[in-house]
Amino acid sequence: xxxxxxxxxxxxxxxxxxxxxxxxxxxxxxxxxxxxxxxxxxxxxxxxxxxxxxxxxxxxxxxxxxxxxxxxxxxxxxxxxxxxxxxxxxxxxxxxxxxxxxxxxxxxxxxxxxxxxxxxxxxxxxxxxxxxxxxxxxxxxxxxxxxxxxxxxxxxxxxxxxxxxxxxxxxxxxxxxxxxxxxxxxxxxxxxxxxxxxxxxxxxxxxxxxxxxxxxxxxxxxxxxxxxxxxxxxxxxxxxxxxxxxxxxxxxxxxxxxxxxxxxxxxxxxxxxxxxxxxxxxxxxxxxxxxxxxxxxxxxxxxxxxxxxxxxxxxxxxxxxxxxxxxxxxxxxxxxxxxxxxxxxxxxxxxxxxxxxxxxxxxxxxxxxxxxxxxxxxxxxxxxxxxxxxxxxxxxxxxxxxxxxxxxxxxxxxxxxxxxxxxxxxxxxxxxxxxxxxxxxxxxxxxxxxxxxxxxxxxxxxxxxxxxxxxxxxxxxxxxxxxxxxxxxxx
Numbered sequence: 019x020x021x022x023x024x025x026x027x028x029x030x031x032x033x034x035x036x037x038x039x040x041x042x043x044x045x046x047x048x049x050x051x052x053x054x055x056x057x058x059x060x061x062x063x064x065x066x067x068x069x070x071x072x073x074x075x076x077x078x079x080x081x082x083x084x085x086x087x088x089x090x091x092x093x094x095x096x097x098x099x100x101x102x103x104x105x106x107x108x109x110x111x112x113x114x115x116x117x118x119x120x121x122x123x124x125x126x127x128x129x130x131x132x133x134x135x136x137x138x139x140x141x142x143x144x145x146x147x148x149x150x151x152x153x154x155x156x157x158x159x160x161x162x163x164x165x166x167x168x169x170x171x172x173x174x175x176x177x178x179x180x181x182x183x184x185x186x187x188x189x190x191x192x193x194x195x196x197x198x199x200x201x202x203x204x205x206x207x208x209x210x211x212x213x214x215x216x217x218x219x220x221x222x223x224x225x226x227x228x229x230x231x232x233x234x235x236x237x238x239x240x241x242x243x244x245x246x247x248x249x250x251x252x253x254x255x256x257x258x259x260x261x262x263x264x265x266x267x268x269x270x271x272x273x274x275x276x277x278x279x280x281x282x283x284x285x286x287x288x289x290x291x292x293x294x295x296x297x298x299x300x301x302x303x304x305x306x307x308x309x310x311x312x313x314x315x316x317x318x319x320x321x322x323x324x325x326x327x328x329x330x331x332x333x334x335x336x337x338x339x340x341x342x343x344x345x346x347x348x349x350x351x352x353x354x355x356x357x358x359x360x361x362x363x364x365x366x367x368x369x370x371x372x373x374x375x376x377x378x379x380x381x382x383x384x385x386x387x388x389x390x391x392x393x394x395x396x397x398x399x400x401x402x403x404x405x406x407x408x409x410x411x412x413x414x415x416x417x418x419x420x421x422x423x424x425x426x427x428x429x430x431x432x433x434x435x436x437x438x439x440x441x442x443x444x445x446x447x448x449x450x451x452x453x454x455x456x457x458x459x460x461x462x463x464x465x466x467x468x469x470x471x472x473x474x475x476x477x478x479x480x481x482x483x484x485x486x487x488x489x490x491x492x493x494x495x496x497x498x499x500x501x502x503x504x505x506x507x508x509x
Contacts (some may be wrong), residue, residue, distance in 0.1 A: 026251075027388075033385070038055070052252075052257055061415035064173075067259075081230065083221060083223060085216065088215065096214070099214050100339070106187065107120050107184070108120070111180040115174035125148045128169045129144050151163065153304055155224060160182055164177070189244050191208065221346075221391055235263070236263040240257060244256060253321075253378075268354075268363065268366070268368070279329050308332060309330055309333070315328075316477060326376060330374075339369070388407040389405075394490075414465045415465065416466040419449065420436055420470055427477075429476070439501060467507065468485070469485040480498070
């Protein structure tokens with residue numbers, strides 16, 4: 019691709035053309051920053067989720083179980099967590115265009131422009147000043163920073179700004195069928211994160227599963243944030259999915275567990291075959307008031323390095339807050355002997371180390387790494403091209419395409435027999451329309467790692483031609499070997 023922006027746009031177009039992602043409610047002109055996953059996208063998303071879930075709950079050396087907490091929670095949950103009072107972003111409107119901006123995005127955009135034109139020091143100084151002002155909630159200072167740098171609206175071209183004000187990101191709705199005279203009696207929130215469902219179930223899981231510290235609770239599920247400006251395709255949406263694990267540890271050990279999970283989570287990404295050079299850590303300088311340590315695992319998207327996963331040492335903040343608001347003890351009795359005292363550690367509120375992935379962002383990182391427009395030299399010396407998704411085989415939506423060479427002479431029947439044998443083990447796709455070359459190209463475009471062609475030789479010796487996506491090489495293979503070969507490659 020000519021540049022990163024073009025590549026990103028090409029990926030977006032490819033997603034729609036091949037059934038990965040569609041704009042939501044497109045027949046009604048869509049809904050901003052909301053997307054539907056199509057037939058290929060739903061499979062890929064499920065495969066990523068399953069791989070994470072299995073690695074956490076089944077294959078992990080640590081003591082981790084999974085739950086599925088409800089989206090609706092008692093509203094006091096969000097008071098205790100701090101979301102009601104503190105889950106805000108500063109916003110500003112341009113009076114001429116009526117366009118609304120998140121203040122940090124507006125200033126960051128200006129800094130990027132300055133950096134691109136060689137004014138790197140100005141860009142750095144502006145971001146440093148912004149971080150300091152945001153930390154103090156100094157909205158007057160932020161507006162002055164915008165005005166001093168003559169930051170303009172991209173639409174109107176003017177700097178005619180409103181005052182900066184806070185914007186709460188939670189969606190509110192009403193619970194129940196009976197209207198109440200008191201505003202707020204029936205009010206509930208769509209959860210802005212999945213973590214709180216884990217914290218309020220800490221005791222339930224610990225007691226029923228007889229969990230012993232250290233242990234973890236994992237969950238996947240939808241979360242909702244009323245972003246001021248959702249942008250960059252599925253990277254930032256108002257409805258998204260998280261994969262989170264809260265790891266409960268003995269106070270004093272959180273530092274070593276934080277280091278452990280920081281390393282372990284990066285290795286998980288690399289286990290998918292993702293290139294190590296496209297990942298980096300970004301340690302947080304400005305921490306949340308409850309956090310001891312925090313870092314992001316960033317991936318190099320076509321739009322630059324962006325966060326895909328966060329690791330946070332949260333201390334005992336969450337359980338202590340829920341203990342305070344619920345008046346229920348959320349403690350653990352530790353029978354292990356403290357070598358310093360010779361006595362059991364006793365009752366305490368566990369500390370928490372969190373790992374949290376945005377599933378949609380992980381989906382986008384896989385596609386960004388997999389997408390390739392490839393030039394091919396043909397046997398006659400001419401050139402051709404193909405668009406291929408080099409998705410790791412274990413994640414590919416379709417694992418095996420089964421393609422009869424023609425629609426006659428009994429070839430479709432043989433192909434269907436192979437399909438019926440394989441589909442119980444992995445996702446297969448059957449297609450008999452168009453020339454075999456066109457069918458190969460369609461399979462390349464959706465990331466299918468293996469294609470087998472049933473031809474007239476198959477009727478003679480029970481072999482098929484298997485084609486490998488990445489190399490485009492072909493070889494003959496007995497029908498009886500097909501299923502085992504694919505199973506081995508996707509394991």
